[in-house]
Amino acid sequence: ILCRPNFGYDFGGYRDALMHIQQAGLHFDNLFLLNDSIWFPLYDDCDLIDRARAAETDVFGIYYTKKSRKTRHWHLHSYFYRFSKDLAASEVFAAYWRKMPMFQGSKRIIIRQFEIKLTAYFTQRGFSASGLYEAQQVRDAYAALTDSELHEVAKRQLGSDHIMRNVFAPLKDLAPGDPGWQAARTDVLERSKVGIYFLNAHPYVFLRELRSPILKKNREEKFMRQRAEVFQTGLQEMLRPTVQAEAKDWDSR
DSSP states (O other): OOOOOOOSHHHHHHHHHHHHHHHHTOOOSEEEEEOTTEEOOOSTTOOHHHHHHHOOSSEEEEEEEOOSSSGGGOEEOTTEEEEEHHHHTSHHHHHHHHTOOOOOSOHHHHIIIIIHHHHHHHHTTTOOEEEEEOHHHHHHHHHTSOHHHHHHHHHHHHTSOHHHHHHHGGGTTOOTTSTTHHHHHHIIIIISSGGGOOTTSOHIIIIIITOOSOEEOOOSHHHHHHHHHHHHTTGGGGSOHHHHHHHHHHTTO
16 A cells, blocks of 8 residues: 555555565566446456456457547446556566656546557557457447337436437437338447447446446446446346445435
């Protein structure tokens, strides 16, 4: 346990811990970094740690976003990383954290400078990366919904943030069985960017179909809406009792 100034968001904490590890000369078969922006594990039988250990890549995370055409912007989300023994023991890894500039600016700056750049930093130096999920798996999860479920999801997401409204716009004013429903469904599932929005996906997708091992604690409206939908759909029964209890009262604090 390290006591430190609350500086630099999650990457500031990661850096301080890893600098201590390097100075202490500690070595690991697998090195995990997690921050407290998530509930984890969600289920009693969660196997995320086992799957991370079994991954053959040097950097492993939960969601690998590749929405940009520029591969240098492909990145793993920063709330969960697993680094391999070879990478964690390398001078490349040590130098990355040692030379990291520290910012106390906005969260957006931290995401742009560190989360988005970390994965490419290591892959461009010969290390490999993978995630538990990518966009196609999210699209497949939406495709697994029945027409009535997708209609329910669309109604909820059309009242969400502007990004999700744009994704589900083809289904606006349509219902299963209406002329144009199937074409609109195809627009959403195959031609939209629905697959790149993992963290704030509807619980039917995020929990039931993908069985995500984590749930965000963030109090942005889209995540508050998602948590409300977990309980509205009854999917909270999937969660460990301790997670259920905390998530239920989280947004009323």
